[in-house]
Amino acid sequence: MALNIVVCIKPVPDPAYYDKVSIDPVTKRITREGIPTIINPVDKNAIEAALQLKSAYGGKVTVITMAPPNATENLREALAMGADEGILLSDRAFGGADTLATSYTLAKGIEKLGSFDIVFCGAESADGATAQVSSQLGEWLGVPHLWNVFALEAPEEKQLRVKTKIENGAMEWEIKAPCLLAVAREVNKPRFISAMGIIKAKNKPISTWSKADLIVEDSRLGLEGSPTKAGGVFTPDLKRKGEMLKGDPEQIVEEILQRLRAGGISIDLDGSCEWGGGK
Amino acid sequence: MKKKIWVFAEQVKCGLDPVVFELLTKAGELAAELGGETEVAAVLLGDGVEPFCGLLAEQGAEVVYLADDPALGMYNPMLYAPLIVELAKKEEPEIFLFGATAIGSQLGPTVAAGLSTGVAAHCVDMRINSDKLLVADVPSFGGKILGEILCPDTRPQMASVKPGIFVQGPPCPKPLNVVKMDLSLLPKSDLPLKALSLEKKEVEGVPLEKADIVFCGGYGLGNKENWDKLVKLAAIFGGAAACTRPAVDEGWSGGEHLMIGTSGKSIRPKVYVGFGISGATHHICGMKDSGLIISVNKDEKAPVFEVSDVAVAMDLNKVLDGMLARLS
Numbered sequence: 233m234a235l236n237i238v239v240c241i242k243p244v245p246d247p248a249y250y251d252k253v254s255i256d257p258v259t260k261r262i263t264r265e266g267i268p269t270i271i272n273p274v275d276k277n278a279i280e281a282a283l284q285l286k287s288a289y290g291g292k293v294t295v296i297t298m299a300p301p302n303a304t305e306n307l308r309e310a311l312a313m314g315a316d317e318g319i320l321l322s323d324r325a326f327g328g329a330d331t332l333a334t335s336y337t338l339a340k341g342i343e344k345l346g347s348f349d350i351v352f353c354g355a356e357s358a359d360g361a362t363a364q365v366s367s368q369l370g371e372w373l374g375v376p377h378l379w380n381v382f383a384l385e386a387p388e389e390k391q392l393r394v395k396t397k398i399e400n401g402a403m404e405w406e407i408k409a410p411c412l413l414a415v416a417r418e419v420n421k422p423r424f425i426s427a428m429g430i431i432k433a434k435n436k437p438i439s440t441w442s443k444a445d446l447i448v449e450d451s452r453l454g455l456e457g458s459p460t461k462a463g464g465v466f467t468p469d470l471k472r473k474g475e476m477l478k479g480d481p482e483q484i485v486e487e488i489l490q491r492l493r494a495g496g497i498s499i500d501l502d503g504s505c506e507w508g509g510g511k
Numbered sequence: 512m513k514k515k516i517w518v519f520a521e522q523v524k525c526g527l528d529p530v531v532f533e534l535l536t537k538a539g540e541l542a543a544e545l546g547g548e549t550e551v552a553a554v555l556l557g558d559g560v561e562p563f564c565g566l567l568a569e570q571g572a573e574v575v576y577l578a579d580d581p582a583l584g585m586y587n588p589m590l591y592a593p594l595i596v597e598l599a600k601k602e603e604p605e606i607f608l609f610g611a612t613a614i615g616s617q618l619g620p621t622v623a624a625g626l627s628t629g630v631a632a633h634c635v636d637m638r639i640n641s642d643k644l645l646v647a648d649v650p651s652f653g654g655k656i657l658g659e660i661l662c663p664d665t666r667p668q669m670a671s672v673k674p675g676i677f678v679q680g681p682p683c684p685k686p687l688n689v690v691k692m693d694l695s696l697l698p699k700s701d702l703p704l705k706a707l708s709l710e711k712k713e714v715e716g717v718p719l720e721k722a723d724i725v726f727c728g729g730y731g732l733g734n735k736e737n738w739d740k741l742v743k744l745a746a747i748f749g750g751a752a753a754c755t756r757p758a759v760d761e762g763w764s765g766g767e768h769l770m771i772g773t774s775g776k777s778i779r780p781k782v783y784v785g786f787g788i789s790g791a792t793h794h795i796c797g798m799k800d801s802g803l804i805i806s807v808n809k810d811e812k813a814p815v816f817e818v819s820d821v822a823v824a825m826d827l828n829k830v831l832d833g834m835l836a837r838l839s
Contacts, residue, residue, distance in 0.1 A: 245652075247653060247793075250652045250653040250655050250791075250792050250793070251655065251791065251792055251814065253652045253655045253656060254655075255656065262652075262656055264652075330629060331620060331629075331630070331632075332623065332624060332627065332628075332629060335624070356774070358653070359651060359652055360632075360651050361632070361633065361650075361651065361653075361773060361774070362620075362630075362632035362633070362649075363616050363620075363632065364616075364619070364620035364623075364630060364632055365620075367588075367617050367620040367621045367624070368620050368621070368623070368624040370621070371592075371621055371624035371625065372624065375703075376588075376589060376702070376703045376704035377588070377617075377621075378588075378617070378704070379613075379616065379617040380613055380616075380617070396613065397613055397767075398523065398612070398613040398614065398709070398711070399523075399528075399612055399613060399711075399768065400711050400712045400714055400768050401709065401710045401711035401712055402709075402710050403585070403586070403706060403707075403708065403709045403710075404706075404707040404708045404709075404710075405704060405705065405706055405707060406704070406705045406707055407703065407704050407705075408703035408704070411703065411704070418767075458629070459627065459628050459629030459662050459664065459665040460629030460630070460631060460660050460661065460662050461660070461661050461662070461663055462658055462659065462660060462661075463646060463658070463659030463660065463661055464658070464659050465656055465657065465658045465659070466656075466657055466658075467655065467656060467657070468654070468657050468799075470795060470799050470817075470818045471817055471818065472804060472817070472818055472819055472820045473820060474816045474817055474818075474819050474820070474821075474822045475820065475821050475822065476811070476816075476822045476823075476824060477821060477822065477823050481825065481829040481830060481833045482833060484823055484825060484829075484830060484833070485830065485833040485834050485837050486837075488784070488805060488821075488823070488830070488834065489834075489837070491782075491803065491805060491821055492724065492748075492782055492784075492803075492805075494803075495724075495781050495782040495802055495803035496723065496781040496782070496802065497723060497724050497748060497750075497781060497782050499748070499838075
């Protein structure tokens with residue numbers, strides 16, 4: 233027996249550069265020039281989770297993405313980590329997709345692969361960060377799905393014990409394959425790519441599928457298939473006056489305490505008369 | 512037919528999540544903007560949750576849709592989503608709001624897929640436009656960019672909002688009106704997904720969201736000792752200590768539940784004091800609504816100073832130790 237595992241990844245602009253993202257004042261488009269495209273960081277945890285299951289039970293790891301043609305580079309990187317095959321879903325008709333249309337298209341790509349046991353996703357992307365695609369993909373595929381998985385065990389091949397994060401705590405689950413798991417960064421530590429990995433990746437297959445290769449309803453694709461529409465974009469103005477405090481540490485501390493009080497914080501300084509006789 | 516604005520009334524064992532009251536307040540405002548006879552309702556699922564109906568009515572829910580069943584004691588998307596989808600198909604709400612909590616972040620998009628409608632994720636503001644459509648401001652690129660999201664053609668127009676983004680308003684009590692949901696839709700057979708347990712840690716000290724003053728530490732803290740000092744300082748003020756992503760990754764802070772930012776919490780204390788924080792957009796997005804922002808960073812060009820009211824360009828050790836010495 234062996235596991236058939238699919239990992240969904242998303243190429244994103246490197247989050248280390250998001251301070252440099254801006255809106256072109258004329259075209260009103262988001263400019264992200266010069267920012268390198270990388271595999272969405274938590275998607276590497278998804279790849280790692282898949283590779284670990286494969287090494288426990290055998291099988292195959294297929295990495296899939298819906299992206300522009302140059303995303304083959306990101307797929308190649310996933311193959312260098314150890315995945316077996318890459319699928320790029322790329323077509324102009326897929327463009328402008330929101331989470332519902334994206335998850336639909338990914339589902340159709342995965343269905344074309346044939347049967348699967350587990351689909352892994354990262355819990356959210358660094359750029360859009362809606363964290364919605366995985367849950368909606370689970371719905372399109374008609375399989376049980378969990379989001380924000382931070383611990384994962386597979387005591388049996390097709391039965392998993394999983395923990396998901398909740399506020400200040402965790403939920404524990406039993407989930408049967410076929411299923412979908414969206415992982416959080418705590419789930420594992422993605423492996424580094426070895427030189428051998430890079431060499432092997434060169435001969436691993438990457439296929440590109442366009443709309444014509446999939447059995448899809450056109451009205452569910454891309455912009456047309458997206459119930460949400462984008463309105464205006466803007467950069468929030470968060471500027472404050474940034475008044476610089478001067479002085480030696482003692483003076484600075486007094487100045488900060490004064491500001492805290494002015495900001496509505498009561499300060500209880502025992503035995504001090506500085507604030508007019510204590511509290 | 513009356514227009515309806517729904518709020519998912521998330522609760523985990525011990526009570527309703529505060530975000531529910533924040534959303535009910537916002538729903539009331541949106542209802543006023545929509546005009547006409549717009550009705551605010553809450554959708555409540557769980558086991559033994561009927562007593563919460565009164566609290567929801569107190570905060571403005573004119574109707575509470577209730578599914579109270581032992582099977583719903585622990586959240587399970589395979590149980591919750593079908594019930595809510597069927598209810599929404601029948602009642603056709605105009606707007607449906609979810610807290611962007613761990614559970615809401617999964618349930619919202621799951622329900623949306625069932626209804627083939629759109630969700631604006633992690634809204635930081637929302638309003639009704641002149642076409643009577645919901646306009647939601649949604650952050651992307653770690654909060655650097657805000658985009659307006661509309662859902663013009665499908666209903667409900669859904670949105671998720673992180674806890675702490677909106678402020679809970681004063682109560683606006685409505686007569687209790689409970690409508691029971693159809694529990695015959697609950698699957699009888701064995702599900703491939705079972706919730707086994709739910710653990711919630713008791714929060715020590717003042718919860719981050721409720722603190723008047725928050726002391727926040729970033730990568731510049733440099734070590735665990737300084738984090739401990741921050742916690743001490745917070746305790747002196749009856750406030751809370753918080754952190755950025757790097758301080759979580761370095762293992763200095765108590766953990767991710769104390770993290771402020773786009774993938775963490777949004778806070779609006781009276782005063783925020785940041786130590787060793789450079790000012791990455793991801794973090795700023797979570798603290799920008801603080802009353803007063805004071806930042807301590809030895810780099811006088813730190814970007815965080817631009818979004819601060821008060822800037823202290825000094826070695827944070829001196830300031831931390833100085834404050835502790837002065838106050839203890």
